[in-house]
Amino acid sequence: MLAHYGVVAVAVAIGLLTAGAFLLISHLSSLVGEGKPKEAKLSPYECGVEPVGDARQRFPVKFYVVAMLFIIFDVEIVFFYPWALQFRELGLLGFWAMAIFVTILVVGYLYLLRTGAFEWEWWEERPVTRALEEAVPVGVAQQGTGN
Amino acid sequence: MAEEVFWGILKFVIVLTCVFLSIPFVILAERRFLGFMQDRYGPNRVGPGGLLQSFADVVKLLFKEEIIPAGADKALYLLAPALVLVPALCTFVVIPFGPNAQPVDLGIGVLYILGLASLGVYGIVLAGWSSNSKYAFLGALRSSAQMISYELAVGLAIVVVVMMTGSLRLGEIVNEQAGPLRFWWAGQLVEVPFLPNWLALKPLAWPALLIFLVGGFAETNRAPFDLPEAETELVAGYHTEYTGMKFAMFFLAEYANVLTVSAMTVTLFFGGWHGPLLPPLVWFLLKMSLVVFLFMWARATLPRIRYDRLMQLGWTALLPVGLANVVALAFYHILKVGYGTI
Numbered sequence: 001m002l003a004h005y006g007v008v009a010v011a012v013a014i015g016l017l018t019a020g021a022f023l024l025i026s027h028l029s030s031l032v033g034e035g036k037p038k039e040a041k042l043s044p045y046e047c048g049v050e051p052v053g054d055a056r057q058r059f060p061v062k063f064y065v066v067a068m069l070f071i072i073f074d075v076e077i078v079f080f081y082p083w084a085l086q087f088r089e090l091g092l093l094g095f096w097a098m099a100i101f102v103t104i105l106v107v108g109y110l111y112l113l114r115t116g117a118f119e120w121e122w123w124e125e126r127p128v129t130r131a132l133e134e135a136v137p138v139g140v141a142q143q144g145t146g147n
Numbered sequence: 148m149a150e151e152v153f154w155g156i157l158k159f160v161i162v163l164t165c166v167f168l169s170i171p172f173v174i175l176a177e178r179r180f181l182g183f184m185q186d187r188y189g190p191n192r193v194g195p196g197g198l199l200q201s202f203a204d205v206v207k208l209l210f211k212e213e214i215i216p217a218g219a220d221k222a223l224y225l226l227a228p229a230l231v232l233v234p235a236l237c238t239f240v241v242i243p244f245g246p247n248a249q250p251v252d253l254g255i256g257v258l259y260i261l262g263l264a265s266l267g268v269y270g271i272v273l274a275g276w277s278s279n280s281k282y283a284f285l286g287a288l289r290s291s292a293q294m295i296s297y298e299l300a301v302g303l304a305i306v307v308v309v310m311m312t313g314s315l316r317l318g319e320i321v322n323e324q325a326g327p328l329r330f331w332w333a334g335q336l337v338e339v340p341f342l343p344n345w346l347a348l349k350p351l352a353w354p355a356l357l358i359f360l361v362g363g364f365a366e367t368n369r370a371p372f373d374l375p376e377a378e379t380e381l382v383a384g385y386h387t388e389y390t391g392m393k394f395a396m397f398f399l400a401e402y403a404n405v406l407t408v409s410a411m412t413v414t415l416f417f418g419g420w421h422g423p424l425l426p427p428l429v430w431f432l433l434k435m436s437l438v439v440f441l442f443m444w445a446r447a448t449l450p451r452i453r454y455d456r457l458m459q460l461g462w463t464a465l466l467p468v469g470l471a472n473v474v475a476l477a478f479y480h481i482l483k484v485g486y487g488t489i
Contacts, residue, residue, distance in 0.1 A: 001254070002148070003148045003155070004155075004251045004252070004253050004254070006152045007151075007155035007159065007250060008237075008240055008241075008253065008259070010152070010155075010159070011159050011237050011250070011251075012233070012237050014156075014159065014160065014236075015232070015233040015234075015237045016233055018163075018233075018236060019232045019233050019236075019396065020229070022228070022393075022395070022396050023225060023393070025392050026213060026393050027213060029209065029210060029211060029212060029213055029391060030212065030213040033210075033212065035212055035213065036212070039217075041214065042214065042215075042216055042217040043216065043217060044217075044278065044279055044280035044281070044283075044387075044388060045280055045382060045388065046280075046281065046282075054218070054279070055218075055279045055281045055284045056276065056279065056284065059284075059288055063288055063291075063292050066292045066295065066458070067292075067295065069462075070295040070296065070298070070299065073299050073466070074298070077299060077302040077306065078302075080303070080306045080473065081258070081306065081309065084309040084310045084473075085309060085314070085315065087310060087480065088313065088480065092481070095477060095481055098477065102474060105470070106470070109466075109467070113463065118459065118462040118463050120458045120459065121455050128459060
Protein backbone atom coordinates (compact mmCIF):
# COMPACT_ATOMS: atom_id res chain seq x y z
CA MET A 1 0.00 0.00 0.00
CA LEU A 2 2.69 2.44 1.11
CA ALA A 3 4.84 1.22 -1.79
CA HIS A 4 2.13 2.39 -4.20
CA TYR A 5 2.24 5.92 -2.87
CA GLY A 6 6.04 5.79 -2.87
CA VAL A 7 5.91 5.24 -6.62
CA VAL A 8 3.41 8.09 -6.98
CA ALA A 9 5.68 10.39 -4.95
CA VAL A 10 8.64 9.53 -7.16
CA ALA A 11 6.44 10.05 -10.24
CA VAL A 12 5.52 13.55 -9.02
CA ALA A 13 9.20 14.23 -8.38
CA ILE A 14 10.07 13.08 -11.92
CA GLY A 15 7.30 15.33 -13.26
CA LEU A 16 8.67 18.31 -11.32
CA LEU A 17 12.21 17.57 -12.53
CA THR A 18 11.01 17.38 -16.14
CA ALA A 19 9.22 20.72 -15.82
CA GLY A 20 12.29 22.22 -14.16
CA ALA A 21 14.50 20.93 -16.98
CA PHE A 22 12.19 22.53 -19.53
CA LEU A 23 12.35 25.88 -17.72
CA LEU A 24 16.16 25.64 -17.57
CA ILE A 25 16.36 24.87 -21.29
CA SER A 26 14.08 27.80 -22.07
CA HIS A 27 16.46 30.00 -20.08
CA LEU A 28 19.49 28.69 -22.02
CA SER A 29 18.77 30.80 -25.09
CA SER A 30 19.09 34.00 -23.08
CA LEU A 31 22.40 32.79 -21.60
CA VAL A 32 23.91 31.87 -24.97
CA GLY A 33 22.37 34.52 -27.18
CA GLU A 34 22.23 38.21 -26.60
CA GLY A 35 18.72 39.31 -25.73
CA LYS A 36 17.57 42.55 -27.29
CA PRO A 37 14.71 43.74 -25.15
CA LYS A 38 12.86 46.77 -26.45
CA GLU A 39 9.86 48.49 -25.03
CA ALA A 40 7.63 47.43 -27.90
CA LYS A 41 8.86 43.85 -27.73
CA LEU A 42 8.17 43.54 -24.02
CA SER A 43 4.73 45.13 -24.11
CA PRO A 44 1.76 42.76 -24.02
CA TYR A 45 0.32 41.83 -27.38
CA GLU A 46 -2.68 43.88 -28.40
CA CYS A 47 -2.74 43.36 -32.14
CA GLY A 48 0.07 45.85 -32.75
CA VAL A 49 -1.70 48.77 -31.08
CA GLU A 50 -0.20 50.38 -27.97
CA PRO A 51 -1.64 48.55 -24.96
CA VAL A 52 -4.36 50.45 -23.14
CA GLY A 53 -4.36 50.33 -19.35
CA ASP A 54 -3.68 47.35 -17.12
CA ALA A 55 -4.88 43.88 -18.07
CA ARG A 56 -5.86 42.94 -14.52
CA GLN A 57 -9.15 44.73 -14.40
CA ARG A 58 -12.53 43.95 -12.98
CA PHE A 59 -14.25 41.04 -14.66
CA PRO A 60 -17.86 39.86 -14.84
CA VAL A 61 -19.34 38.58 -11.60
CA LYS A 62 -20.83 35.56 -13.39
CA PHE A 63 -17.46 33.82 -13.21
CA TYR A 64 -17.72 34.00 -9.41
CA VAL A 65 -21.23 32.53 -9.60
CA VAL A 66 -19.90 29.61 -11.65
CA ALA A 67 -17.11 29.07 -9.11
CA MET A 68 -19.57 29.00 -6.19
CA LEU A 69 -21.95 26.64 -8.00
CA PHE A 70 -18.99 24.40 -8.80
CA ILE A 71 -17.94 24.12 -5.17
CA ILE A 72 -21.47 23.22 -4.06
CA PHE A 73 -22.04 20.60 -6.76
CA ASP A 74 -18.54 19.20 -6.65
CA VAL A 75 -18.80 18.47 -2.94
CA GLU A 76 -22.19 16.83 -3.50
CA ILE A 77 -20.84 14.67 -6.30
CA VAL A 78 -17.93 13.57 -4.13
CA PHE A 79 -20.55 12.23 -1.68
CA PHE A 80 -21.72 9.87 -4.43
CA TYR A 81 -18.42 8.00 -4.57
CA PRO A 82 -18.49 6.05 -1.27
CA TRP A 83 -22.09 5.08 -1.95
CA ALA A 84 -21.35 4.10 -5.58
CA LEU A 85 -18.61 1.75 -4.35
CA GLN A 86 -20.81 0.04 -1.77
CA PHE A 87 -24.36 0.35 -3.08
CA ARG A 88 -24.73 -3.38 -3.73
CA GLU A 89 -23.87 -4.22 -0.11
CA LEU A 90 -25.89 -1.33 1.34
CA GLY A 91 -29.06 -2.58 -0.31
CA LEU A 92 -32.38 -0.87 0.39
CA LEU A 93 -31.09 1.26 3.26
CA GLY A 94 -28.42 2.75 1.03
CA PHE A 95 -30.96 3.21 -1.75
CA TRP A 96 -33.33 5.22 0.44
CA ALA A 97 -30.54 7.26 2.02
CA MET A 98 -29.30 8.17 -1.43
CA ALA A 99 -32.85 8.84 -2.66
CA ILE A 100 -33.24 11.50 0.06
CA PHE A 101 -29.85 12.99 -0.81
CA VAL A 102 -30.61 13.08 -4.54
CA THR A 103 -34.01 14.66 -3.86
CA ILE A 104 -32.38 17.49 -1.92
CA LEU A 105 -29.80 17.88 -4.70
CA VAL A 106 -32.47 17.98 -7.40
CA VAL A 107 -34.60 20.50 -5.47
CA GLY A 108 -31.56 22.75 -5.12
CA TYR A 109 -30.76 22.31 -8.80
CA LEU A 110 -34.32 23.19 -9.84
CA TYR A 111 -34.22 26.27 -7.59
CA LEU A 112 -31.01 27.44 -9.27
CA LEU A 113 -32.49 26.70 -12.69
CA ARG A 114 -35.59 28.74 -11.85
CA THR A 115 -33.68 31.72 -10.43
CA GLY A 116 -31.58 31.86 -13.60
CA ALA A 117 -28.24 30.92 -12.05
CA PHE A 118 -27.36 28.85 -15.14
CA GLU A 119 -28.06 31.72 -17.52
CA TRP A 120 -24.92 33.18 -19.04
CA GLU A 121 -26.34 36.24 -20.80
CA TRP A 122 -29.13 36.43 -18.27
CA TRP A 123 -29.89 40.13 -18.68
CA GLU A 124 -30.43 39.73 -22.42
CA GLU A 125 -31.94 36.52 -23.67
CA ARG A 126 -32.47 34.17 -20.72
CA PRO A 127 -32.78 31.11 -23.01
CA VAL A 128 -32.95 28.62 -20.15
CA THR A 129 -35.75 30.49 -18.38
CA ARG A 130 -37.62 30.99 -21.66
CA ALA A 131 -37.41 27.29 -22.48
CA LEU A 132 -38.68 26.51 -18.99
CA GLU A 133 -41.60 28.90 -19.38
CA GLU A 134 -42.54 27.28 -22.65
CA ALA A 135 -42.37 23.82 -21.08
CA VAL A 136 -44.20 24.66 -17.86
CA PRO A 137 -47.76 26.12 -17.93
CA VAL A 138 -47.88 29.91 -17.55
CA GLY A 139 -49.59 29.95 -14.15
CA VAL A 140 -46.98 27.66 -12.60
CA ALA A 141 -44.11 29.55 -14.16
CA GLN A 142 -45.38 32.90 -12.83
CA GLN A 143 -45.75 31.47 -9.36
CA GLY A 144 -42.19 30.20 -9.63
CA THR A 145 -40.62 33.54 -10.52
CA GLY A 146 -42.54 35.30 -7.77
CA ASN A 147 -43.70 38.06 -10.11
CA MET B 148 8.44 -3.64 -1.15
CA ALA B 149 11.60 -1.97 -2.40
CA GLU B 150 11.46 -4.20 -5.46
CA GLU B 151 7.88 -3.17 -6.16
CA VAL B 152 8.79 0.51 -5.92
CA PHE B 153 11.75 -0.03 -8.23
CA TRP B 154 9.68 -1.74 -10.92
CA GLY B 155 6.92 0.88 -10.59
CA ILE B 156 9.37 3.70 -11.10
CA LEU B 157 11.07 1.93 -14.00
CA LYS B 158 7.71 1.35 -15.70
CA PHE B 159 6.74 4.98 -15.16
CA VAL B 160 10.00 6.21 -16.69
CA ILE B 161 9.48 3.94 -19.70
CA VAL B 162 5.87 5.10 -20.10
CA LEU B 163 6.92 8.74 -19.82
CA THR B 164 9.66 8.25 -22.42
CA CYS B 165 7.15 6.65 -24.78
CA VAL B 166 4.74 9.55 -24.20
CA PHE B 167 7.44 12.12 -24.96
CA LEU B 168 8.49 10.19 -28.05
CA SER B 169 4.94 9.72 -29.32
CA ILE B 170 3.67 13.29 -28.87
CA PRO B 171 5.71 14.72 -31.81
CA PHE B 172 4.15 12.10 -34.08
CA VAL B 173 0.66 12.66 -32.70
CA ILE B 174 1.08 16.36 -33.47
CA LEU B 175 2.34 15.55 -36.97
CA ALA B 176 -0.51 13.08 -37.54
CA GLU B 177 -3.00 15.73 -36.49
CA ARG B 178 -1.50 18.38 -38.77
CA ARG B 179 -1.40 15.99 -41.73
CA PHE B 180 -4.95 14.86 -41.04
CA LEU B 181 -6.20 18.46 -40.76
CA GLY B 182 -4.46 19.12 -44.06
CA PHE B 183 -6.22 16.13 -45.61
CA MET B 184 -9.62 17.26 -44.28
CA GLN B 185 -9.08 20.79 -45.57
CA ASP B 186 -7.87 19.61 -49.00
CA ARG B 187 -4.25 20.75 -48.59
CA TYR B 188 -0.98 18.91 -47.92
CA GLY B 189 -0.07 19.82 -44.37
CA PRO B 190 3.61 19.67 -43.34
CA ASN B 191 5.39 17.22 -45.68
CA ARG B 192 8.84 18.74 -46.34
CA VAL B 193 10.96 17.86 -43.28
CA GLY B 194 12.03 14.23 -43.53
CA PRO B 195 10.09 11.53 -45.41
CA GLY B 196 6.42 12.56 -45.43
CA GLY B 197 7.15 15.32 -42.92
CA LEU B 198 8.05 12.81 -40.19
CA LEU B 199 10.65 15.12 -38.65
CA GLN B 200 8.51 18.28 -38.72
CA SER B 201 7.87 18.34 -34.97
CA PHE B 202 11.58 17.95 -34.22
CA ALA B 203 12.33 20.88 -36.51
CA ASP B 204 9.73 22.85 -34.55
CA VAL B 205 11.43 21.93 -31.28
CA VAL B 206 14.76 23.18 -32.63
CA LYS B 207 13.10 26.43 -33.66
CA LEU B 208 11.51 26.85 -30.23
CA LEU B 209 14.86 26.13 -28.53
CA PHE B 210 16.50 29.07 -30.27
CA LYS B 211 13.71 31.54 -29.57
CA GLU B 212 14.63 34.56 -27.49
CA GLU B 213 13.31 34.34 -23.96
CA ILE B 214 10.77 37.12 -23.50
CA ILE B 215 9.13 37.96 -20.21
CA PRO B 216 6.64 40.74 -20.88
CA ALA B 217 6.90 43.99 -18.94
CA GLY B 218 4.38 44.10 -16.12
CA ALA B 219 4.30 40.31 -15.87
CA ASP B 220 4.52 38.70 -12.44
CA LYS B 221 7.81 36.97 -13.15
CA ALA B 222 7.66 34.16 -10.59
CA LEU B 223 4.10 33.16 -11.49
CA TYR B 224 4.82 33.60 -15.18
CA LEU B 225 7.60 31.00 -14.94
CA LEU B 226 5.67 28.74 -12.57
CA ALA B 227 2.49 28.51 -14.68
CA PRO B 228 3.75 26.26 -17.52
CA ALA B 229 5.31 23.92 -14.95
CA LEU B 230 1.99 23.75 -13.09
CA VAL B 231 0.26 22.73 -16.31
CA LEU B 232 2.86 20.18 -17.35
CA VAL B 233 3.43 18.35 -14.04
CA PRO B 234 -0.16 17.06 -13.49
CA ALA B 235 -0.39 16.15 -17.18
CA LEU B 236 2.69 13.91 -16.83
CA CYS B 237 1.86 12.48 -13.41
CA THR B 238 -1.45 10.97 -14.58
CA PHE B 239 0.43 8.32 -16.54
CA VAL B 240 1.56 6.58 -13.37
CA VAL B 241 -1.82 4.84 -12.90
CA ILE B 242 -2.87 4.17 -16.51
CA PRO B 243 -3.12 0.40 -17.17
CA PHE B 244 -1.52 -0.04 -20.59
CA GLY B 245 -1.41 -3.79 -20.10
CA PRO B 246 -1.60 -6.43 -17.37
CA ASN B 247 2.05 -5.79 -16.44
CA ALA B 248 2.48 -2.40 -18.02
CA GLN B 249 0.77 -0.34 -15.32
CA PRO B 250 3.36 1.45 -13.16
CA VAL B 251 1.21 1.28 -10.04
CA ASP B 252 -2.38 0.08 -9.47
CA LEU B 253 -3.50 2.66 -6.93
CA GLY B 254 -6.56 1.77 -4.85
CA ILE B 255 -8.04 5.15 -5.75
CA GLY B 256 -6.73 5.37 -9.32
CA VAL B 257 -9.87 7.04 -10.68
CA LEU B 258 -9.88 9.74 -8.00
CA TYR B 259 -6.16 10.34 -8.54
CA ILE B 260 -6.76 11.09 -12.22
CA LEU B 261 -9.76 13.32 -11.43
CA GLY B 262 -7.72 15.24 -8.87
CA LEU B 263 -4.78 15.81 -11.20
CA ALA B 264 -7.14 16.87 -13.98
CA SER B 265 -8.49 19.64 -11.77
CA LEU B 266 -4.99 20.75 -10.76
CA GLY B 267 -4.33 21.72 -14.37
CA VAL B 268 -6.71 24.67 -13.95
CA TYR B 269 -4.25 26.43 -11.61
CA GLY B 270 -1.53 26.61 -14.25
CA ILE B 271 -3.89 28.03 -16.84
CA VAL B 272 -5.35 30.65 -14.50
CA LEU B 273 -1.89 31.71 -13.32
CA ALA B 274 -0.61 31.87 -16.91
CA GLY B 275 -3.43 34.23 -17.83
CA TRP B 276 -3.16 36.31 -14.69
CA SER B 277 0.63 36.71 -14.65
CA SER B 278 1.03 37.61 -18.34
CA ASN B 279 -0.60 41.03 -17.88
CA SER B 280 -2.22 40.67 -21.29
CA LYS B 281 -5.93 41.11 -21.85
CA TYR B 282 -6.22 38.20 -24.23
CA ALA B 283 -4.42 35.87 -21.86
CA PHE B 284 -6.53 37.06 -18.95
CA LEU B 285 -9.83 36.52 -20.78
CA GLY B 286 -8.65 33.12 -22.00
CA ALA B 287 -7.72 32.05 -18.48
CA LEU B 288 -11.07 33.20 -17.05
CA ARG B 289 -13.01 31.36 -19.71
CA SER B 290 -10.89 28.29 -19.36
CA SER B 291 -11.27 28.02 -15.60
CA ALA B 292 -15.05 28.44 -15.75
CA GLN B 293 -15.27 25.90 -18.57
CA MET B 294 -13.04 23.31 -16.93
CA ILE B 295 -14.72 23.41 -13.53
CA SER B 296 -18.18 23.25 -15.13
CA TYR B 297 -17.41 20.15 -17.15
CA GLU B 298 -15.57 18.50 -14.31
CA LEU B 299 -18.91 18.00 -12.53
CA ALA B 300 -20.39 16.11 -15.46
CA VAL B 301 -17.25 14.01 -15.85
CA GLY B 302 -17.36 13.23 -12.12
CA LEU B 303 -20.93 11.94 -12.47
CA ALA B 304 -20.00 9.87 -15.52
CA ILE B 305 -17.25 8.23 -13.49
CA VAL B 306 -19.71 7.55 -10.64
CA VAL B 307 -21.67 5.49 -13.18
CA VAL B 308 -18.53 3.52 -14.08
CA VAL B 309 -17.73 2.95 -10.39
CA MET B 310 -21.29 1.72 -9.79
CA MET B 311 -21.12 -0.73 -12.69
CA THR B 312 -17.67 -2.10 -11.88
CA GLY B 313 -17.65 -1.69 -8.09
CA SER B 314 -14.08 -0.41 -7.88
CA LEU B 315 -11.98 2.74 -8.00
CA ARG B 316 -8.94 0.65 -8.96
CA LEU B 317 -8.24 1.02 -12.69
CA GLY B 318 -6.85 -2.50 -13.02
CA GLU B 319 -10.00 -3.96 -11.48
CA ILE B 320 -12.26 -1.79 -13.66
CA VAL B 321 -10.49 -3.28 -16.69
CA ASN B 322 -10.79 -6.84 -15.36
CA GLU B 323 -14.51 -6.40 -14.73
CA GLN B 324 -14.86 -5.90 -18.48
CA ALA B 325 -13.24 -9.21 -19.41
CA GLY B 326 -15.09 -12.11 -21.01
CA PRO B 327 -18.32 -12.18 -23.01
CA LEU B 328 -21.08 -9.59 -22.59
CA ARG B 329 -23.17 -10.32 -19.49
CA PHE B 330 -26.32 -8.66 -18.18
CA TRP B 331 -29.36 -9.42 -16.04
CA TRP B 332 -32.61 -10.04 -17.83
CA ALA B 333 -35.84 -11.24 -16.18
CA GLY B 334 -34.08 -12.38 -13.03
CA GLN B 335 -31.24 -14.34 -14.61
CA LEU B 336 -27.76 -13.71 -15.93
CA VAL B 337 -27.68 -13.74 -19.75
CA GLU B 338 -24.41 -14.22 -21.63
CA VAL B 339 -23.99 -12.98 -25.18
CA PRO B 340 -21.21 -14.82 -27.03
CA PHE B 341 -18.81 -13.00 -29.38
CA LEU B 342 -19.48 -9.60 -27.79
CA PRO B 343 -17.02 -8.28 -25.15
CA ASN B 344 -18.22 -7.24 -21.70
CA TRP B 345 -17.31 -3.59 -22.27
CA LEU B 346 -19.26 -0.86 -20.53
CA ALA B 347 -19.57 0.85 -23.92
CA LEU B 348 -21.84 -2.01 -24.99
CA LYS B 349 -24.22 -1.64 -22.02
CA PRO B 350 -27.05 0.80 -22.68
CA LEU B 351 -27.05 2.06 -19.09
CA ALA B 352 -23.49 3.37 -19.56
CA TRP B 353 -24.12 5.12 -22.87
CA PRO B 354 -25.06 8.51 -21.36
CA ALA B 355 -21.97 8.28 -19.16
CA LEU B 356 -19.75 7.49 -22.15
CA LEU B 357 -21.14 10.46 -24.07
CA ILE B 358 -20.70 12.78 -21.08
CA PHE B 359 -17.18 11.52 -20.49
CA LEU B 360 -16.15 12.14 -24.10
CA VAL B 361 -17.74 15.60 -24.31
CA GLY B 362 -16.32 16.48 -20.89
CA GLY B 363 -12.92 15.16 -21.96
CA PHE B 364 -12.94 17.44 -25.00
CA ALA B 365 -13.85 20.39 -22.77
CA GLU B 366 -11.33 19.52 -20.03
CA THR B 367 -8.46 19.38 -22.49
CA ASN B 368 -9.60 22.64 -24.12
CA ARG B 369 -9.78 20.96 -27.51
CA ALA B 370 -12.04 21.80 -30.43
CA PRO B 371 -15.03 22.21 -30.47
CA PHE B 372 -14.50 23.48 -26.91
CA ASP B 373 -11.24 25.35 -27.48
CA LEU B 374 -12.72 28.70 -26.42
CA PRO B 375 -9.83 29.55 -24.07
CA GLU B 376 -7.58 29.74 -27.10
CA ALA B 377 -10.12 30.68 -29.72
CA GLU B 378 -7.69 32.20 -32.19
CA THR B 379 -10.35 34.20 -34.01
CA GLU B 380 -11.11 36.29 -30.94
CA LEU B 381 -8.47 35.72 -28.25
CA VAL B 382 -5.29 35.33 -30.39
CA ALA B 383 -4.01 32.32 -28.40
CA GLY B 384 -5.82 32.64 -25.09
CA TYR B 385 -3.87 32.00 -21.92
CA HIS B 386 -0.54 31.33 -23.67
CA THR B 387 -0.55 34.43 -25.88
CA GLU B 388 2.54 35.88 -24.18
CA TYR B 389 4.57 32.65 -24.03
CA THR B 390 7.37 31.84 -26.46
CA GLY B 391 10.04 29.19 -26.88
CA MET B 392 10.17 26.16 -24.64
CA LYS B 393 7.60 27.64 -22.25
CA PHE B 394 5.08 27.61 -25.08
CA ALA B 395 6.23 24.09 -25.88
CA MET B 396 5.37 23.08 -22.30
CA PHE B 397 1.75 24.19 -22.74
CA PHE B 398 1.64 22.40 -26.06
CA LEU B 399 3.11 19.19 -24.63
CA ALA B 400 0.72 19.31 -21.69
CA GLU B 401 -2.26 19.67 -24.02
CA TYR B 402 -1.27 16.60 -26.01
CA ALA B 403 -0.36 14.63 -22.90
CA ASN B 404 -3.85 15.41 -21.62
CA VAL B 405 -5.36 14.23 -24.88
CA LEU B 406 -3.46 10.95 -24.49
CA THR B 407 -4.63 10.64 -20.85
CA VAL B 408 -8.28 11.23 -21.71
CA SER B 409 -8.05 8.72 -24.58
CA ALA B 410 -6.42 6.14 -22.31
CA MET B 411 -9.07 6.75 -19.64
CA THR B 412 -11.89 6.36 -22.18
CA VAL B 413 -10.43 3.03 -23.26
CA THR B 414 -9.88 1.91 -19.64
CA LEU B 415 -13.29 2.90 -18.33
CA PHE B 416 -15.55 2.07 -21.27
CA PHE B 417 -13.78 -0.01 -23.91
CA GLY B 418 -12.37 -2.87 -21.89
CA GLY B 419 -8.82 -1.58 -21.53
CA TRP B 420 -6.27 -4.10 -22.75
CA HIS B 421 -8.77 -6.94 -23.29
CA GLY B 422 -9.16 -8.31 -26.80
CA PRO B 423 -8.65 -11.55 -28.73
CA LEU B 424 -5.50 -12.78 -30.51
CA LEU B 425 -3.25 -9.71 -30.31
CA PRO B 426 -1.17 -9.01 -27.20
CA PRO B 427 -2.85 -6.79 -24.54
CA LEU B 428 -0.55 -3.79 -25.02
CA VAL B 429 -1.25 -3.75 -28.76
CA TRP B 430 -5.00 -3.83 -28.09
CA PHE B 431 -4.76 -0.95 -25.66
CA LEU B 432 -2.69 1.21 -27.99
CA LEU B 433 -4.97 0.36 -30.92
CA LYS B 434 -8.09 1.45 -29.06
CA MET B 435 -6.31 4.49 -27.67
CA SER B 436 -5.22 5.59 -31.16
CA LEU B 437 -8.82 5.37 -32.30
CA VAL B 438 -9.93 7.73 -29.52
CA VAL B 439 -7.03 10.10 -30.30
CA PHE B 440 -8.19 9.99 -33.91
CA LEU B 441 -11.69 10.93 -32.68
CA PHE B 442 -10.16 14.05 -31.09
CA MET B 443 -8.57 15.03 -34.43
CA TRP B 444 -11.71 14.22 -36.38
CA ALA B 445 -13.82 16.40 -34.09
CA ARG B 446 -11.33 19.25 -34.47
CA ALA B 447 -11.45 19.00 -38.26
CA THR B 448 -15.23 18.70 -38.45
CA LEU B 449 -17.02 20.63 -35.72
CA PRO B 450 -17.23 24.42 -35.47
CA ARG B 451 -16.37 26.05 -32.16
CA ILE B 452 -19.45 26.52 -29.99
CA ARG B 453 -20.47 29.87 -28.50
CA TYR B 454 -19.45 30.46 -24.90
CA ASP B 455 -22.95 30.86 -23.44
CA ARG B 456 -24.03 27.68 -25.26
CA LEU B 457 -21.00 25.92 -23.81
CA MET B 458 -21.94 26.81 -20.23
CA GLN B 459 -25.56 25.96 -20.92
CA LEU B 460 -24.61 22.55 -22.30
CA GLY B 461 -22.50 21.78 -19.25
CA TRP B 462 -24.94 22.92 -16.57
CA THR B 463 -28.38 22.25 -18.05
CA ALA B 464 -27.73 19.21 -20.25
CA LEU B 465 -24.74 17.11 -19.17
CA LEU B 466 -25.17 17.53 -15.40
CA PRO B 467 -28.87 16.46 -15.25
CA VAL B 468 -28.28 13.63 -17.71
CA GLY B 469 -25.39 12.36 -15.60
CA LEU B 470 -27.50 12.51 -12.45
CA ALA B 471 -30.37 10.73 -14.23
CA ASN B 472 -27.93 8.03 -15.32
CA VAL B 473 -26.83 7.42 -11.73
CA VAL B 474 -30.46 7.28 -10.51
CA ALA B 475 -31.46 4.96 -13.35
CA LEU B 476 -28.62 2.62 -12.47
CA ALA B 477 -29.68 2.53 -8.81
CA PHE B 478 -33.27 1.67 -9.81
CA TYR B 479 -32.02 -0.99 -12.22
CA HIS B 480 -30.04 -2.59 -9.43
CA ILE B 481 -33.05 -2.61 -7.07
CA LEU B 482 -35.18 -4.21 -9.80
CA LYS B 483 -32.46 -6.74 -10.59
CA VAL B 484 -31.99 -7.87 -7.03
CA GLY B 485 -35.78 -7.84 -6.64
CA TYR B 486 -36.50 -6.52 -3.16
CA GLY B 487 -40.19 -6.87 -3.91
CA THR B 488 -41.61 -3.50 -2.98
CA ILE B 489 -39.25 -0.59 -2.72
